[in-house]
Ligand SMILES: O=C([O-])CC(=O)C(=O)O
């Protein structure tokens with residue numbers, strides 16, 4: 001991790017804002033673009049990343065990582081070529097909860113999903129699949145990884161909710177939080193106007209533009 005750890009308050013505020021707001025406030029950056037399955041729908045959380053690079057179809061490094069995690073971490077697990085092997089199930093998740101982990105982002109499969117749904121954890125996974133993982137490869141813990149096309153380094157802030165997953169590099173958390181606050185304020189002012197019946201089509205000048213301009217080429221008349 002480069003620089004001091006991101007403060008707990010900063011992490012919590014980014015988590016409360018949620019994936020869409022954090023991604024937009026970061027300048028439409030940091031989205032982990034994968035077809036995540038929300039194993040625990042309706043939950044929203046953020047935590048500092050503990051990253052895990054597993055060997056192919058293997059979860060030995062997850063066992064190791066659980067000896068390193070700190071309270072408030074989100075475990076981010078991937079492989080060089082992610083495969084639908086279950087690298088986490090209820091026994092590993094039970095250890096994660098006991099160590100204070102708040103979320104799991106699994107770029108592989110999870111199993112025992114009914115049990116995972118009962119735990120105080122937010123879990124996104126690429127697959128749900130019972131196929132067992134091996135424990136044959138050492139892998140690596142707390143190394144930078146790429147998940148959903150985006151780099152995640154140890155200590156970065158990972159946000160999970162039903163919209164997906166986003167990462168804020170640890171060195172940018174303060175700047176992004178300022179932008180998040182500004183965005184939330186702006187959105188709350190807009191929400192109040194739209195709730196009263198005002199239309200963005202008018203307020204943003206879109207109607208005036210559309211009425212003044214000829215139909216753009218190629219778009220339906
Ligand atoms: O044991 C495993 O490899 C995965 C699993 O099912 C669990 O953690 O309960």
Ligand SMILES: [Mg+2]
Pocket residue numbers: 089090091111112
């Ligand atoms: Mg199991």
